[in-house]
Amino acid sequence: MHELPITQSILEIALRHANGHRITDVYLVIGDLASVVDDSVQFYWEILTKDTPAEGSRLHFKRVPAELQCMNCARKFRFNGEGLVCPDCGSVGVKVLSGEEFYMEAIEVADRTEDDVGS
Amino acid sequence: MTKRVPVVEKLLSANDRLAQENRARLDEAGVFAVNLMASPGAGKTSLIEQTLPRLTERLRVAVVDGDIATSIDADRAAQAGAVASVQINTGGECHLDAVMLHQALGQLDLGQIDLLLVENVGNLVCPATFALGTHKSVLIASVPEGDDKPYKYPGMYRGVDALVINKIDLLPYIPFDMDYFRRGVEALNPGLVTFPLSCKTGEGLDAWIEWLLHNLTPTTRPPDH
Ligand SMILES: Nc1nc2c(ncn2[C@@H]2O[C@H](COP(=O)(O)OP(=O)(O)OP(=O)(O)O)[C@@H](O)[C@H]2O)c(=O)[nH]1
Ligand SMILES: [Mg+2]
Ligand SMILES: [Zn+2]
Numbered sequence: 001m002h003e004l005p006i007t008q009s010i011l012e013i014a015l016r017h018a019n020g021h022r023i024t025d026v027y028l029v030i031g032d033l034a035s036v037v038d039d040s041v042q043f044y045w046e047i048l049t050k051d052t053p054a055e056g057s058r059l060h061f062k063r064v065p066a067e068l069q070c071m072n073c074a075r076k077f078r079f080n081g082e083g084l085v086c087p088d089c090g091s092v093g094v095k096v097l098s099g100e101e102f103y104m105e106a107i108e109v110a111d112r113t114e115d116d117v118g119s
Numbered sequence: 120m121t122k123r124v125p126v127v128e129k130l131l132s133a134n135d136r137l138a139q140e141n142r143a144r145l146d147e148a149g150v151f152a153v154n155l156m157a158s159p160g161a162g163k164t165s166l167i168e169q170t171l172p173r174l175t176e177r178l179r180v181a182v183v184d185g186d187i188a189t190s191i192d193a194d195r196a197a198q199a200g201a202v203a204s205v206q207i208n209t210g211g212e213c214h215l216d217a218v219m220l221h222q223a224l225g226q227l228d229l230g231q232i233d234l235l236l237v238e239n240v241g242n243l244v245c246p247a248t249f250a251l252g253t254h255k256s257v258l259i260a261s262v263p264e265g266d267d268k269p270y271k272y273p274g275m276y277r278g279v280d281a282l283v284i285n286k287i288d289l290l291p292y293i294p295f296d297m298d299y300f301r302r303g304v305e306a307l308n309p310g311l312v313t314f315p316l317s318c319k320t321g322e323g324l325d326a327w328i329e330w331l332l333h334n335l336t337p338t339t340r341p342p343d344h
Contacts, residue, residue: 092306104126111120
């Protein structure tokens with residue numbers, strides 16, 4: 001539902017780090033607990049990057065599975081989309097080990113292009 | 120040839136930066152701001168209506184209302200005694216973000232305000248993702264929504280500083296296992312302060328008002344640097 005502002009933010013970050021170079025690839029790391037729909041981000045990306053140095057670039061989504069650990073019985077399990085309840089003992093006291101990631105890892109830029117100025 | 124540039128930056132860093140700017144602006148003006156979040160109809164506006172008359176003798180309270188289309192809630196706040204009320208039309212967005220609050224702050228005379236209550240858009244998923252720059256985040260749950268909400272919307276319960284449980288006047292009529300509800304809350308947000316209350320009967324409101332006053336004192340004190 002909030003993919004548009006997220007995509008705008010992705011573009012702003014990528015352009016800032018590209019320093020005027022043409023962007024070819026953007027690498028995102030997103031945990032499964034972050035409610036973001038990849039396809040919607042991709043959709044907005046193609047629209048928002050028009051006439052920018054990121055036009056035609058590829059978005060890469062590295063999805064991190066949500067790993068939880070029960071604080072009662074120490075069992076580790078994956079988030080099943082059904083709420084954070086331990087499948088063994090039913091406890092809701094769980095610790096999130098991974099799955100809340102939400103960042104840009106890197107971008108790839110053209111080394112030297114006619115677009116590059118003063119680099 | 121391409122070159123890899125490491126970034127490692129949070130995807131909503133722009134929103135977070137602007138939220139920090141909002142916070143700085145509020146602090147400078149000595150305004151204590153609270154972000155009220157809840158599902159549609161949980162009683163955000165009702166809580167604001169009940170809170171205002173209990174504070175207006177002591178404090179100048181303003182309200183910012185996020186709403187997808189109408190100004191009904193902002194009008195209700197003005198009616199209840201807010202010194203100013205600003206309606207933010209989110210244009211279909213399901214949450215407020217730092218940009219929207221930034222614009223709303225521009226419409227307020229912050230020097231004339233002690234407490235700012237922000238009514239977020241009714242939604243149990245998205246508002247938690249977008250920091251606004253307010254000092255405290257409060258979630259309002261309500262009895263008719265059911266006792267399973269902490270289990271279904273953990274993201275919302277994990278990030279807040281206080282929890283209001285509204286509509287307790289309906290407890291005799293609706294199956295709501297308070298122990299089950301509280302266990303879920305405690306697991307997600309250990310030690311979270313909760314205020315069971317009713318905006319209809321006024322029961323429980325005093326503790327909520329006290330919490331607001333207690334939290335607001337440090338920032339509204341004139342800066343002594
Ligand atoms: N019985 C009962 N009804 C309540 C209570 N608080 C609010 N209501 C009713 O719940 C309905 C919704 O209240 P609002 O305050 O408009 O809820 P809201 O969260 O601001 O709703 P939106 O802004 O539309 O998302 C209204 O009909 C209120 O009268 C309460 O404590 N008890
Ligand atoms: Mg309302
Ligand atoms: Zn367990």
